[in-house]
Amino acid sequence: MRDDLFNNDSDIADFRFDDTVVAVFDDMVRRSVPGYEAMIQMVGLLVRTYGQDNTNFYDLGTSTGAITLALALNNKSKNNKFIAVDNSQEMVKQCKENLISKIDNLAVICSDINDINIENASIVVLNLTLQFIEVEKRSALINRIYQGLNQGGILIVSEKIHFDNQQKQNSLTKLHMDFKRANGYSELEISKKRQSLENIMITESKDVHLERLKASGFKDSNCYFQCLNFVSFLSVK
Ligand SMILES: C[S@@+](CC[C@H](N)C(=O)[O-])C[C@H]1O[C@@H](n2cnc3c(N)ncnc32)[C@H](O)[C@@H]1O
Numbered sequence: 001m002r003d004d005l006f007n008n009d010s011d012i013a014d015f016r017f018d019d020t021v022v023a024v025f026d027d028m029v030r031r032s033v034p035g036y037e038a039m040i041q042m043v044g045l046l047v048r049t050y051g052q053d054n055t056n057f058y059d060l061g062t063s064t065g066a067i068t069l070a071l072a073l074n075n076k077s078k079n080n081k082f083i084a085v086d087n088s089q090e091m092v093k094q095c096k097e098n099l100i101s102k103i104d105n106l107a108v109i110c111s112d113i114n115d116i117n118i119e120n121a122s123i124v125v126l127n128l129t130l131q132f133i134e135v136e137k138r139s140a141l142i143n144r145i146y147q148g149l150n151q152g153g154i155l156i157v158s159e160k161i162h163f164d165n166q167q168k169q170n171s172l173t174k175l176h177m178d179f180k181r182a183n184g185y186s187e188l189e190i191s192k193k194r195q196s197l198e199n200i201m202i203t204e205s206k207d208v209h210l211e212r213l214k215a216s217g218f219k220d221s222n223c224y225f226q227c228l229n230f231v232s233f234l235s236v237k
Contacts, residue, residue, distance in 0.1 A: 003028040006192040015196040017063070017088035025064055025091075031183035032193075033128065034176065035227025039158050040066055042225055042232060043125055044074035050154045050236070051077040052122035058145075059084045060113040061129025065095040071123060072103040080122075082106045085113050114141055118148025127158045131201050142216040149237045155218070158225075158232040162203045172229045179228065209233060 003024035015021075021028070029036055047070070051057065055077075059068040062084035072082055082103055086092050092110040099106055109116065114137055118124065124145050130138060145155050163169040180190050206223055210233070213221040218235035225232035 001027060003031065004189070006189040006196070007186065012192050012195045014200050015193070017086075017091055019090040022064070022088075022090045022094045025094075026066075029063075029128075031185065032180060033160075033230055034179045035225065035230055038227065039127060039225065039230075039232055040070045043067055043127070043156055044070040046154065046156060046234065047071050047074050047123055048076050050123060050152070051075055051080065052150060052153065053078045054080075054120075055122035055150060055153070056081045056083055056118075056120050057123040058118060058121055058125065060116075060124065060126050061132065062086045062095050062108070063088075063091050065099045065108075067125050067127050068095075068099060068106070069102065071125070072099075072106075077122075080105065083109065085109045085111055085116055087112045118145050121145075121149045122153040123156075124149060124154070125156045127156070128160070130157055131159050131203055135202055135204075139212055139216065142212055146216045146218060146237060151237055153237050155213070155235045155237075156232060157209065157213075157235070158230065159209065160201070160203050161206050161209070161229055161231050163229075164205055164207075176228050203229075206231060 001024050005020060005024060057071050057080055062068055063086060065084055068082050068084040082105060084095055086095065087110065089110055092108055096108045133141060149155065163172065177190055210221055213233065213235045218237060221233055221235040223231050224234045
């Protein structure tokens with residue numbers, strides 16, 4: 001369904017991943033996140049290289065399940081469990097509907113990702129999710145993921161980032177707005193969504209992400225993908 005959630009005169013409330021967002025999510029994310037399809041395709045490539053037999057694959061903040069599906073469709077290793085987690089009941093319901101008939105050995109869990117156990121993992125993905133976690137809880141989450149990964153396992157983190165250099169920040173923000181305009185969003189929709197996300201989506205710089213990954217124990221982290229102000233990091237344990 002086409003996303004026109006912000007195309008109205010009603011008051012702006014903090015963004016929530018509720019049933020109105022679930023209904024339009026797939027359209028919204030593709031028209032709002034430059035490079036979204038490529039991010040997913042890259043996760044598919046990485047699972048072929050880094051997936052290990054007899055291990056768990058985690059998709060944290062799964063929404064409608066696109067990452068879990070890419071993991072399953074591209075997986076070359078044996079005896080894996082796919083664990084998709086989201087704290088929105090409506091997202092979990094939709095994710096189950098999308099994936100249950102397509103993936104064996106699937107668990108879709110409704111939980112705060114700060115509360116789940118990560119164990120025997122070879123792949124963990126946080127695709128556009130860390131930015132919604134309270135900043136002061138982010139290091140503890142990445143530490144737990146590091147502890148739950150097997151040697152040679154990977155964490156993939158995709159995020160919207162900001163730049164400390166104001167000129168660069170302004171120019172990439174403008175390009176991102178142009179991207180949204182080109183995908184049919186009006187000035188009203190762009191402005192209302194920005195205000196709605198302001199308090200709940202907190203971006204950080206590339207350096208802050210890389211420093212946190214290093215501090216958690218990852219010796220090898222790289223920003224392997226960037227499209228405007230959206231990036232993906234690969235960290236190998
Ligand atoms: C932008 S969406 C993620 C998109 C998805 N990973 C994809 O690639 O299509 C962010 C998701 O994270 C979930 N989320 C936010 N905070 C969470 C938390 N603390 N625990 C679990 N899920 C959370 C939201 O409900 C939402 O579905």
